[in-house]
Amino acid sequence: MIRSALMNVMTAAALKAGRGLKRDFGEVENLQVSVKGPGDFVSAADRKAEKILFEELTKARPGYGFVLEEGGAVEGADKSHTWFIDPLDGTTNFLHGLPIFAISIGLAREGQIVAGLVYNPANDDMFIAEKGQGAYYNNRRLRVAARRDMADALIGCGIPHIGKAKEHPRFKAEFASVMARAGNIRRLGAAALDLCFVASGSYDGFWERNLQAWDIAAGIVIIKEAGGFVTDADGGQDMLAKGSICAGNDVMHRNLLDLIKAA
């Protein structure tokens, strides 16, 4: 387990924001039957969680900058540290009452991600990592899966939603390419958690495009600290700027990258 002061700050903030999200998730179920649906309620839950994270992290580490899903970029006096925060990753799941969502907190120092936390308050799943100190799921050390044969692999992906229709042709081509070789494919709808499932060895690989820095910052360091390989979907290191990602162990990562390229 990582017992650094930094990780204490991150977990305390996530647990506090998570309590609110969990309560609100319980309410969402009741709202499904209303014609309007739970949309506005979920937006409010999202903003509430972000406010708690912002306040708690600012209190503990004054001056650090932020890149927030809802609030955008907030510059701090300390130019070398930036938090990348998604208060509710997997919003669609949350909205539909599926307990697959998470708070994601990544910390960059001089542009390099040095700590990450992904927390699903629905089932208390907590994934953390700090550069050089390993990745953990609750109290267990994480390690990526060792499978080397794509035909045995479980590969995760993300599907562009209806608002991203112009991305559909490329996704269909990539999906077809991976489907032809991989054992099977999953799509859970919460990129921050998906990356943790690569770190934990549940997924052998994962790829997705059209993401944002706050979706993936935490997951990147968690995968790396679990011994995994992670790049953008074109094989470079521009994950945060491009918002695309491809991950796995050394072999799976390379093979998955090749399949995406061949699409």
Ligand code: 2AM
């Ligand atoms: P969100 O729930 O925080 O929006 C699902 O494929 C992943 O894509 C989720 O992590 C989801 O994060 C993210 N996502 C959903 N809609 C998105 C959008 N319009 N732009 C970028 N990422 C999005």
Ligand code: CA
């Ligand atoms: Ca997100």
